[in-house]
Amino acid sequence: MGKTLAEKIIGEHVGREVVAGEIVVTPVDVCLVQDGTGPLAINQLRKINLEKAANPQQTVLFIDHASPSPRKELANDHIALRQFARKTDCYVSEVGDGVCHQVINEYYTRPGDIVIGADSHTCTSGALGALGTGMGSTDVAIGIALGKTWLRVPESYRFVVYGRFQPGVYAKDLILHIIGMLGADGATYKSMEFCGETIENMEMSERLTMSNMAVEAGAKCGIIFSDKKTRAYLIAHGRGKSYRELRADEDATYERTYEVNASKILPTISFPHTVDNTRNIEHKDCQDVKIDQVYIGTCTNGRLEDLRIAAQILKGKQRHPGTRLIVVPASRSVYQQALEEGTLAILNGAGASIQSPGCGPCVGIHQGVLGDGEACLSTQNRNFKGRMGNPNAFIYLASPATAAATALKGKIADPREVIG
């Protein structure tokens, strides 16, 4: 019987054929925790006297959410992560190294892997043809110590995307559109599988954006086949040998199939306070929405390609005086390249505040917490009430192009009007 990507990957791990709905115990290849979830994971292991790592070379503790630390309590959490790493030989991704989901896919994830992470956006690894899924601290703690976890083999929804994006429209608009269509619980427990010519044509940067947001429809994972673009990405990060081709079988069984015409999609915005509350840019609600802060960055859209898109729009111009602009490269290598090629100089010249690689203001800890009544347009993946540190603020989600256009105009703006 034909297999979906989720069934294939899990089946390879457990050494027999599996079908959706089964519960299995499976080895895991890569484990990650971050500074918000890692300390609890470590405590749990200490409590049951199991402070060890089955695969320390493939276990990474990220200091990215509160990084550099804005408070002593968080600095102490960072110390705990470093101590655990010393004890177990796991790796610490330090202050300035970047967001977990960017770094893990630059340096660790291989096609066919099972990646578990104590962070909901671990599904980002799906872009490389891996099954990445987010879990809680204790689940990942046990995964780190024993090298395995239990999983229910998910049913799959297939998204066949065809057609070319209009200029000014990107993967972010597509995934926001899909989540708006499905609803925030439209794919709960499912594996979302993205395929079709539009996905085939996407570079890894855009595929990562697609997989990153699968959890915003409730999905367990968001997987994409691996191909020559995956290979090129791995080679670019010195990991060409990790490549293998992986595709779902032609006759795999999908619980649902959706066809999406990419050429019909317009720049799309999620309105406060849920990701599925989407409007396209031509909707009347997008008129005259004043924005106090624009944020370009995160595991969704803080990659080099994203910063280049923003720089192209902002080159030689100035942000609107009433709108501050925060830019956070997703990783050290993104930062380095953006620095060397001049992209950061353009953004700085346009009035951006450029900060250390990491999560930035995404989760409301530091580096851009919003004031009462303020509105932020962000390239992140989530706009829940209170997300950016203030329940009395408003968050809009959009692509880097829409974000850059908005920074210029001071209100939500259509990127198609400002791209050359």
Place this chain on the structure above:
Amino acid sequence: MTAMRGKAWKFGDSISTDHIAPGRLFHLRSNLPELAKHVLEDARPEFASSMAPGDFVVGGGNFGLGSSREHAPTIIKIAGVSAVLAKSFARIFFRNCINVGLPAIICDTDKIDEGDELEVDLSRGKVINRTKKIELSFPPLPPVMTKILQEGGLANYIHKHGDFRLK
């Protein structure tokens, strides 16, 4: 397990982990008793100070969506809530509830109003609404989750068994 009794606190649809354990309190994550004083603050500011131990959190659809932070169900439990009831749960939150030993129950919460006196019998899969004099049933957990819950959470379960046992 004996039946749990308490009062219902109603919440709407789509209660996120940011409502339950907001990011602005990130620095309290290694001080869970302190963080628990703020549980669900961004959904109902009065909840933490007014609830009584044993009470139930009753949500609508997609309860617990958002981040993987296990601190969210942990502080609900530390606050003394006996179980969370909802029409549906987000995946990671549901799994986390069981992992921290907090029962998460899927039932028709439209039949429960604020302040209703509830009794939950996990072994029979029943919610008894004593105020409305009705019974709601809920589906059993997969066996692996039942075991984890019975042991008081995943850490205890692994401590006892040393490994996952599916049977």
